[in-house]
Structures are given as C-alpha cells and as structure tokens.
Amino acid sequence: GRIKGGEIAIEAHGLTRDFGSFRAVDQVSFSVRQGEIFGLLGANGAGKTTAIKMLTGILPPTKGEGQVAGADMRSAAQTIKERIGYMSQSFSLYQDMTVVENIRLYSRIYGVARSELGQRVDWAIEIAGLEGVEGRLASKLPLGIRQRLALSCALVHWPRILFLDEPTSGVDPIGRRRFWDILTHLSRVEQVAILITTHYMSEADHCDHLALMYAGRIIAEDSPEAMxxxxxxxxxxxxxxxxxxxxxxxxxxxxxxxxxxxxxxxxxxxxxxxxxxxxxxxxxxxxxxxxxxxxxxxxxxxxxxxxxxxxxxxxxxxxxx
Structure with a gap:
C-alpha cells in the first residue's frame, strides 16, 4: 500500500517528451508522497532519466505537466531546483577537494546561510556516514563512499524531495546496502520524498512503490508485494x-x-x-x-x-x- 497521510511531493500528468520523431517518454503519470521511496524501474533507454529531467526543470516536456514541491515544472524550474536535491548520473564532485570542502562548496551553491553552514555540513557528514574521511580527497575515495559524498552534497540544503538517477550503479553490494540504509532513514525519519531510478531488482524491493517503464511508458505500477x-x-x-x-x-x-x-x-x-x-x-x-x-x-x-x-x-x- 501507499504511504498514508503524506502530502503529494511530486506529481506527473501525461508527461511526454519527443526528440525529433523518437518518443522517449510517452504519457507518464504518477505521484510521490512525502516520506515515500518511489522507484522508476526499467532497462537502459526506457525513459527514466528523461522523466526525471523533465520533473527537475532541466528539460521541457513536449506535452503534459508536473508539480514538484508545490511548484509547476514548466514555469517554476528555478524554485524547484532550490527545493529539491538531485543526484544525476553525471553528478560532479571536485576531485582535488576534500570531503568537507565539497560539502561546503555545495552548501554555498545552494545558498545556505552562513550562520547555518556549520550545522548543515555536520548534519550532511553524519547522515551520509562520512565521519573519519572528512579530510580525504574525493579522488581517493572508493566508489561507494564517493556516492555517499555526492548524496550528502545533494542534501546539504535540507531538501524535502530527493531525485536520484541510478545512484548506486557500479557500487558493490555492501556499499549499496549502506546507501539504502541512508535512504530509508531519510524517508522514514526525515519524511523526505525520494524518487529513484534503478535497474537493480534487489534494490527495487526496498521501494514503497514502483513504476515499471518500458519504451517510454509505465506498464505496471504498484508496491513490490502487490506486483x-x-x-x-x-x-x-x-x-x-x-x-x-x-x-x-x-x-x-x-x-x-x-x-x-x-x-x-x-x-x-x-x-x-x-x-x-x-x-x-x-x-x-x-x-x-x-x-x-x-x-x-x-x-x-x-x-x-x-x-x-x-x-x-x-x-x-x-x-x-
């Protein structure tokens, strides 16, 4: 069943995106509540990343509409970017900077007030389990820890909604498990709404709700057990x-x-x-x-x-x- 009582955080209505004559996303509709982990499943090329790019205001839809954090994705892309965390497949960490320098930089990019900077950075380090590696260069981190650093950078401004595009791709099973422990805490304790794309079926079981995409369309949508x-x-x-x-x-x-x-x-x-x-x-x-x-x-x-x-x-x- 769905997470009860949470307000709607993300809503998509008939989202469609064409690239020339190719339809990458075809009439996609779904909603995500606060405190819910919603998984978009599908093979590469199914349209998952394109759907996320439309909802985060990066890519205009050909047709359809969506609301994210109460803002219209067509007209309020900047507002949406301020209210969400987004960890894309090409999320850039600064390799020649340390863990804590990366987090501080992203907090400034997101406009965190100077008076709150120390508290936010400490929280981001704690939530992502980065205690003890604060002074290490990003380039020297194993992939699993690097992905947790990217997550903490996307969270430093305390967004209520988090978009994650294949965040654990290439990470070993133990690293993936640690990453998911963080996501579960964020959704259950902090009531963050999480929209995640993955092609790891073992991860999909951790989602509260799933939408299975094929050739740009949603062909099944329900909880893992109901599916x-x-x-x-x-x-x-x-x-x-x-x-x-x-x-x-x-x-x-x-x-x-x-x-x-x-x-x-x-x-x-x-x-x-x-x-x-x-x-x-x-x-x-x-x-x-x-x-x-x-x-x-x-x-x-x-x-x-x-x-x-x-x-x-x-x-x-x-x-x-």
Missing amino acids: KQALYEDVGELFEVTVDQPLVAMNLLEQDGYKGVGLFGKRIHFFARDPRTVIPPLRLLFASHGLQVLKLRPLTPTLEDVFVYRILAQEKQERRP
Whole structure:
C-alpha cells in the first residue's frame, strides 16, 4: 500500500517528451508522497532519466505537466531546483577537494546561510556516514563512499524531495546496502520524498512503490508485494526446471502453452496454474523427448521475475501483426 497521510511531493500528468520523431517518454503519470521511496524501474533507454529531467526543470516536456514541491515544472524550474536535491548520473564532485570542502562548496551553491553552514555540513557528514574521511580527497575515495559524498552534497540544503538517477550503479553490494540504509532513514525519519531510478531488482524491493517503464511508458505500477501478487493472479506459480538440454526444453514448454518461459543461466523458469497437475505430465513430456530432468521445483517469484515476465509479454504483444 501507499504511504498514508503524506502530502503529494511530486506529481506527473501525461508527461511526454519527443526528440525529433523518437518518443522517449510517452504519457507518464504518477505521484510521490512525502516520506515515500518511489522507484522508476526499467532497462537502459526506457525513459527514466528523461522523466526525471523533465520533473527537475532541466528539460521541457513536449506535452503534459508536473508539480514538484508545490511548484509547476514548466514555469517554476528555478524554485524547484532550490527545493529539491538531485543526484544525476553525471553528478560532479571536485576531485582535488576534500570531503568537507565539497560539502561546503555545495552548501554555498545552494545558498545556505552562513550562520547555518556549520550545522548543515555536520548534519550532511553524519547522515551520509562520512565521519573519519572528512579530510580525504574525493579522488581517493572508493566508489561507494564517493556516492555517499555526492548524496550528502545533494542534501546539504535540507531538501524535502530527493531525485536520484541510478545512484548506486557500479557500487558493490555492501556499499549499496549502506546507501539504502541512508535512504530509508531519510524517508522514514526525515519524511523526505525520494524518487529513484534503478535497474537493480534487489534494490527495487526496498521501494514503497514502483513504476515499471518500458519504451517510454509505465506498464505496471504498484508496491513490490502487490506486483508479485498480480503476477501470481495472472499466470500462476513460478517453477524452475534444470534439464540436460535447456534449449530443447524451452521449445517444448512454449509449444505446450506455458507462460513466461525464460532461461536463467542453465535453469528455465516458467509459470503454471496448479503445481499438482504440472510436475508429473512435464516429467513425461521431457522423458518422451529424451530429456533428463535434473531438478523441477516451485519458486517464490522475485521482482526480477515480475520485470522479465512483464517486459517479454509487452515485447510479444508488440510483435503481433
């Protein structure tokens, strides 16, 4: 379910952006509440970054409208920039400056009052877990800590809304986990609204609400749990089968009408309605074609399964004449 009671922080209505004849974002609508982590999911080129650039006032929309922090993104881009934190994929840290010098510089860029500077810088260091590295040069930091420094720079003016575009790309799992601990604190304790784009499915599970983008459109939107439940209601339980000839087995499953057949390493995933009526006939089917079943079992679907199924179903639908 949605975060209850929070006021609307970000609202998009029919956002559309064309580049020549190419439509990068197509009629996108959603809302994000204060205290909510909202994830925009999708492969590269799905339109996630373009959507964020429109909402932050960097890129004018071809059609549609949006409000951020109570300001209209078409006419009040400057107001929006003052009220939000934005960590883009190309966020620039000054490599020859220390951690604390970077934070101080960004606090001046954001117009933090001199009387509040010390308090804001201390808070930004504490919130991003940068105690002990304040005097190190940005260029000498590991990637995970560098990303936390970029986050603290985007937060130093105490924005109520935070836009993060692929913030943990290339960061190791421990670094990603620490980053998400900070985001959870910001949303739950500080009531910051967070709009984040990611293609890491394990991260998407930490979001309160998700919108799945494909070819510029939102093709699914709900909480992570509700997305998994909707998948179960649409296509049944998820199964995994390991066989000695996976490509042959995939063709057999597709010919037999099984949904969501996909190869994950050497294992095949597919969906079926009733586990009791699935396993015996499948073993017979594979045996009759000389295939050896090494393992066949039901699985709990992950968001990756939801993502892959929805995207492949969309691609299949678009290929139909």
